[in-house]
Amino acid sequence: MSQFPIINTTLASIEASPQVRQVLHHLHTQALSEDPFLGGGGPTDGALDKFVALDPDKCALVYLLLRSTGARFVIEAGTSFGLSTIYLALAVGQNAGLEKSSGGGKVIATENEPTKAVQARRNWKNAGSEVEEWIELREGDLRETLEEGLPEEVDFLLLDIWSPLALPTLILVHPHLRIGATVVVDNNIAAASGYKDLTAYLENPANGFKMTTAPYSGGLLIAVYIGAGKL
Ligand SMILES: C[S@@+](CC[C@H](N)C(=O)[O-])C[C@H]1O[C@@H](n2cnc3c(N)ncnc32)[C@H](O)[C@@H]1O
Numbered sequence: 733m734s735q736f737p738i739i740n741t742t743l744a745s746i747e748a749s750p751q752v753r754q755v756l757h758h759l760h761t762q763a764l765s766e767d768p769f770l771g772g773g774g775p776t777d778g779a780l781d782k783f784v785a786l787d788p789d790k791c792a793l794v795y796l797l798l799r800s801t802g803a804r805f806v807i808e809a810g811t812s813f814g815l816s817t818i819y820l821a822l823a824v825g826q827n828a829g830l831e832k833s834s835g836g837g838k839v840i841a842t843e844n845e846p847t848k849a850v851q852a853r854r855n856w857k858n859a860g861s862e863v864e865e866w867i868e869l870r871e872g873d874l875r876e877t878l879e880e881g882l883p884e885e886v887d888f889l890l891l892d893i894w895s896p897l898a899l900p901t902l903i904l905v906h907p908h909l910r911i912g913a914t915v916v917v918d919n920n921i922a923a924a925s926g927y928k929d930l931t932a933y934l935e936n937p938a939n940g941f942k943m944t945t946a947p948y949s950g951g952l953l954i955a956v957y958i959g960a961g962k963l
Pocket residue numbers: 775783784785786809810811812813814815816817842843844845848872873874875892893894897
């Protein structure tokens with residue numbers, strides 16, 4: 733039993749081996765034990781050694797969204813120590829395994845901070861092949877690392893990044909989104925002012941998105957790319 737009941741509820745929402753569960757339990761406990769992070773607008777706020785991880789209940793939702801949509805090509809903007817990435821990789825691996833002729837799948841993870849990248853790789857290794865083999869980590873500024881080599885069709889984009897980087901990332905990925913692709917943005921209520929430009933972009937009918945906000949802590953924006961001018 734965890735000191736954080738939300739971790740048990742979350743782990744009950746996913747399909748995973750005991751090894752993966754143990755790693756997730758450990759990482760969530762560490763993340764929930766750290767002091768609250770009040771930044772979000774940029775890396776000047778002392779977050780270099782912090783998880784600033786997606787809340788457990790949001791991780792469960794993201795995992796289930798991926799499973800329900802059969803997502804196989806996923807991009808994560810903002811990876812930190814790779815906690816949320818484990819959920820993405822689990823779902824991608826399970827979806828790819830269900831469709832034998834599917835042509836595989838992968839999670840493209842992105843992290844700018846070298847020490848965080850090292851720790852993320854260590855966490856994925858500890859989780860094992862169920863997770864590790866589905867992840868391609870691109871180290872460096874995602875405005876450069878996502879410029880090329882994206883999958884032709886992206887099924888899911890997780891924007892868990894400092895708010896000024898969210899719209900530039902979406903603009904890079906947008907041409908690759910398949911119709912029906914999902915875009916999830918963390919903390920869109922708590923950081924509403926930082927997300928003004930992103931929200932305006934998503935609301936512009938010419939860009940082809942429909943969205944709603946789920947009332948998780950800080951808000952979780954869920955947008956679906958329905959395509960511009962499709963109706
Ligand atoms: C909110 S954290 C991600 C948390 C992670 N998704 C999780 O749930 O475990 C955002 C991360 O984005 C990284 N980051 C900030 N600017 C970046 C950039 N320009 N390119 C790539 N990563 C960046 C930060 O170092 C930080 O680790």
